Amino acid sequence: MRIIVLIKHVPDTWEERVLDPATGRLDRSASERVVDEITERALEAALALKDSDKSIEVVALTMGPGESTGAIKKALSMGADSGIHLVDDALAGADAMTTAATIAAALRDAGADLIIAGNESTDGRGGMLPAMLAEHLGLPALTFISDLVVEGGRVRGERATETATSVVSAALPAVVSITEGMPEPRFPSFKGIMGAKKKPVASHSLADLGLAADATPRAASVVLSCEPRPGRTGAEPIVDDGSAGQRLADYLAQQRLV
Amino acid sequence: MTLLNDAPMAAPAHALTDEQAALVDMVRDFARHELEPHAIEWDRTKHFPVDVIRGAGELGFGGIYVSEDVGGAGLTRADAALIFEELAKGDVTIAAYISIHNMVAWMIDTFGDGAQRERWVPRLASMEHLGSYCLTEPDAGSDAAALSTRAVRDGDEYVLTGVKQFISGAGSTDVYIVMARTGEPGPAGITAFIVPSDAAGLSFGANEVKMGWNAQPTRAVILDGVRVPAADRLGGEGQGFTMAMKALNGGRLNIAACSLGGAQWALDRAVQHIRTRRAFGKPLSEQQSLVFTIADMETELQAARLLLRSAAQSIDTGHPDVAAHCAMAKRFATDVAFTAANAALQLHGGYGYLAEYGIEKVVRDLRVHQILEGTNEIMKLIIGRSVLEKAS
Numbered sequence A: 001m002r003i004i005v006l007i008k009h010v011p012d013t014w015e016e017r018v019l020d021p022a023t024g025r026l027d028r029s030a031s032e033r034v035v036d037e038i039t040e041r042a043l044e045a046a047l048a049l050k051d052s053d054k055s056i057e058v059v060a061l062t063m064g065p066g067e068s069t070g071a072i073k074k075a076l077s078m079g080a081d082s083g084i085h086l087v088d089d090a091l092a093g094a095d096a097m098t099t100a101a102t103i104a105a106a107l108r109d110a111g112a113d114l115i116i117a118g119n120e121s122t123d124g125r126g127g128m129l130p131a132m133l134a135e136h137l138g139l140p141a142l143t144f145i146s147d148l149v150v151e152g153g154r155v156r157g158e159r160a161t162e163t164a165t166s167v168v169s170a171a172l173p174a175v176v177s178i179t180e181g182m183p184e185p186r187f188p189s190f191k192g193i194m195g196a197k198k199k200p201v202a203s204h205s206l207a208d209l210g211l212a213a214d215a216t217p218r219a220a221s222v223v224l225s226c227e228p229r230p231g232r233t234g235a236e237p238i239v240d241d242g243s244a245g246q247r248l249a250d251y252l253a254q255q256r257l258v
Numbered sequence B: 001m002t003l004l005n006d007a008p009m010a011a012p013a014h015a016l017t018d019e020q021a022a023l024v025d026m027v028r029d030f031a032r033h034e035l036e037p038h039a040i041e042w043d044r045t046k047h048f049p050v051d052v053i054r055g056a057g058e059l060g061f062g063g064i065y066v067s068e069d070v071g072g073a074g075l076t077r078a079d080a081a082l083i084f085e086e087l088a089k090g091d092v093t094i095a096a097y098i099s100i101h102n103m104v105a106w107m108i109d110t111f112g113d114g115a116q117r118e119r120w121v122p123r124l125a126s127m128e129h130l131g132s133y134c135l136t137e138p139d140a141g142s143d144a145a146a147l148s149t150r151a152v153r154d155g156d157e158y159v160l161t162g163v164k165q166f167i168s169g170a171g172s173t174d175v176y177i178v179m180a181r182t183g184e185p186g187p188a189g190i191t192a193f194i195v196p197s198d199a200a201g202l203s204f205g206a207n208e209v210k211m212g213w214n215a216q217p218t219r220a221v222i223l224d225g226v227r228v229p230a231a232d233r234l235g236g237e238g239q240g241f242t243m244a245m246k247a248l249n250g251g252r253l254n255i256a257a258c259s260l261g262g263a264q265w266a267l268d269r270a271v272q273h274i275r276t277r278r279a280f281g282k283p284l285s286e287q288q289s290l291v292f293t294i295a296d297m298e299t300e301l302q303a304a305r306l307l308l309r310s311a312a313q314s315i316d317t318g319h320p321d322v323a324a325h326c327a328m329a330k331r332f333a334t335d336v337a338f339t340a341a342n343a344a345l346q347l348h349g350g351y352g353y354l355a356e357y358g359i360e361k362v363v364r365d366l367r368v369h370q371i372l373e374g375t376n377e378i379m380k381l382i383i384g385r386s387v388l389e390k391a392s
């Protein structure tokens, strides 16, 4: 069985994230990049399946600029067998539609029995990609899944909603998106880190995928402008001259908070 | 977070490879998730977290520079120095225990015969078994070559009798390397043995009440007629002291790295603290004398880091002055790291003295690094003598 996991290199959630006001795009140099936390859990889900069946092959796929090989390296060090990197200058600023079309082109003949993605990425939070991908590929999509089981040629999982938990399943091949309810990712081992360099990583440009750069779906959505969030206003700083406690209590009482 | 960039200044000699950067990232994640949140509690309750240590074993921490054919990670001492520095930022005491464990695994890997390597090392490398290193005795510390535990040959066995003092991990570990006397007085009469925890006649003293290193037990190991098969003798008769000293070269670097990690963690905390803590109408970080304190801490830790990484290269490349290089790194790093940690405590004011802030724990933990694996006075003996020998 071949599982392809979609991973994404994103700015560290714990650091400040910055948009470039000129392009409306993410300023990639502003913060350290890490493998998206939810997609790391997607990888963990695939590796856990591999733990119980060594014949399973796990491939990590990412679309992103050159430096995104960092995400693939991390995935390989955690235990993925190989990597696929979709990289092309023409993809800079790609929106969800373009991304889905490009990844679908790469997956069409990749022989995946199961495609696992995160339900959303911690930077964009669109949460659309897995469903779009399934549509492109004509595959069933099980989205927002926790507790993933593969058995007898089918994939099954739980999908929690506000009122109930559904158990959903589909015949393979299928696309699954998992939530942060799935188990935490493992740490790479020292051996995994040292061995990552020897694992194969294929790199594909748009032309390799048969998507000529000018024929690629142009960004279907364009950011026209963006501005930084305004600083907080309306706060009244209280400088303690001995009465701060009283004034704070008065304020809370006035706002009916105590 | 560090005041200056984490990478040492003297690139390319000390630049990190991509793999080393990935190793450091992994250890940082591990230390932040698995050690740091519990360190204060483990110190307070004197809890030795064997389960967490075994978890580290699955990642390769049990045999960092042990050969791959017996389950080790096969990394270099330069890698190990980076790993221990980062690990100690989570918990100095646990990192230091893992260093001692690595000394034990490395000794059997390096000096053991084929059967010994296969029998003992894989389970040490995975940390299914934990190791202890037994050299010191109640009446032989700095002068370890004066040890008096006896090993008397009796047919296919040796009979070991004596007391080992201050043994890290003792009582909770599985494999003990014991240095004992088989022959003449002095270093040439000492032989090393591998003794499992369930050997008849082996027992342990009470867990010592100590200033720091509370998250790992320290006990006397009592050998009362313990029969050790000759097959478990490590190396030949009379070779034990040399092997024990070779193991300590690496151990000293790891301890230096642990000191560095603990002190860097304390420095980072202190920088945060004085930037946000206000007194006399401005942040403490605007007091020039405190800026100078930070400057001294950073400078000395960077110097120690360079000395450490250079000594690690001396082991990796088999430099003839390796013992002196390791002694210099250990002496310097453990001294400046203790001073820096103590300064971090001072910069925190009263909060530095509270357990909750974790700083006083680092100070207590680092203090013993100036004493064990050869006191810093003994380091000076090694360094000074090697300089004088060159001149003669």
Ligand SMILES: Cc1cc2nc3c(=O)[nH]c(=O)nc-3n(C[C@H](O)[C@H](O)[C@H](O)COP(=O)(O)OP(=O)(O)OC[C@H]3O[C@@H](n4cnc5c(N)ncnc54)[C@H](O)[C@@H]3O)c2cc1C
Binding pocket: B100, B132, B133, B134, B135, B136, B138, B140, B141, B142, B143, B165, B166, B167, B168, B169, B210, B213, B218, B368, B371, B372, B373, B374, B375, B376, B377, B378, B381
């Ligand atoms: C928490 C802890 C854990 C330990 N773990 C282990 C372990 O796992 N395995 C192990 O074998 N040992 C271990 N030790 C023992 C440690 O290595 C010794 O304590 C150390 O070597 C010093 O020996 P000593 O305590 O007998 O001091 P002494 O040798 O009595 O020294 C006392 C003082 O005299 C100084 N001194 C001694 N000789 C000279 C000299 N010639 N010139 C100048 N100064 C000198 C010393 O530097 C020291 O300051 C541990 C110790 C501690 C505290």
